[in-house]
Amino acid sequence: MFIVFPIIIAITGLLLGSVLNRFALHWTDRPVLASPLMGLATALLFGLAAFQLGMQKELAAALFFISILIIVVQTDxxxxxxxxxxxxxGVAGAILLRLWSHPLPLWNYGIAAIAGSGFLLLIGIAGGKLLKKEAMGGGDIKLYVFIGLVLGIKLTLLSIFLASAAALAIGILQLMLRVYQNGRTIPFGPYIAVGAITAYFWGDRFIEAYLSLLSQGVGNG
Known part of the structure; x- marks a missing residue:
């Protein structure tokens, strides 16, 4: 049953991927990800969630979280x-799910929703003044209300760091390969999705490892 359950959930994700793709098509006429690829990505993430969480109430939150982010990646x-x-x-669903399943205190998720979107707003304002153009879309800022409600404060802030690091790494790679087009708007939604999902599944371990290394460094110093 330990292996069977994640497989069943992964198959469900494979089938649901096509549904999510159709849902995304309401806002775009040019899907960038073929339906089979969407289904595969959803299946892998659903299977991972089921493998890590098992038959817990939190699994419902994880699957809903993944589904919303899959749609966002497609449209952005x-x-x-x-x-x-x-x-x-996403926000309405996250509120209902967090009332049902909340590993953290409810206030933590509420503050995370405000802090995450607020922090991204500040980045957008600062970046806009520096670059003399819009640096952060309103959709990205609003999306972090949803992400905060799912992740809580600690993992929300980590997800912003991971998303920014991923965007920076890809930007540097594009410059090195000379495929970057000056003036072209780069969607931040996919990076947000990568950062948020990474933080959800492995964020606590990442933070623990970092604090452990930091404490060792201080001890050695």
Whole structure:
């Protein structure tokens, strides 16, 4: 049953991937990810969630979290938009799920929603003044209300760091390969999704490892 359950959930994700793709098509006429690829990504993430969480209430939150982010990646890559309706559905669903399953105190998720979106807003304002153009889309900022409600304060802030690091790494790679186009708007939604999902599954271990290394460094010093 330990292996069978994740496989069943992964198959469910494979089938649901096509549904999520169709849902994303409401906001874009040019899907950048083929339906089979969407299904495969959803299946892998669903299977991972089931493998890590098992038959816990938190699994419902994880699967909903993945589903919303899969849609966001699709729409942002294709049309540079994160639809308000998708974010609203995500926020409403996250609130209901967190009332049902909340490993952290409820106030933690509420503060995370405000802090995450607020921090991204500050980055957008600072970046806009520095670059003399919009540096952070409103959809990205609103999306972090949803992400905060799912992750809590600690993992939300970590996800912002991971998303920024991923965007920076890809940007440097594009410059090295000379494929970067000056003035082209780069969607941040996919990086947010990568950072948020990574933080959800492995964030606590990442933070523990970092604090352990930091304490060893202080001890040796």
């Amino acid at each position: 890559l294709s049309e540079l938009i994160i639809p308000n309706k998708v974010v609203l559905i």
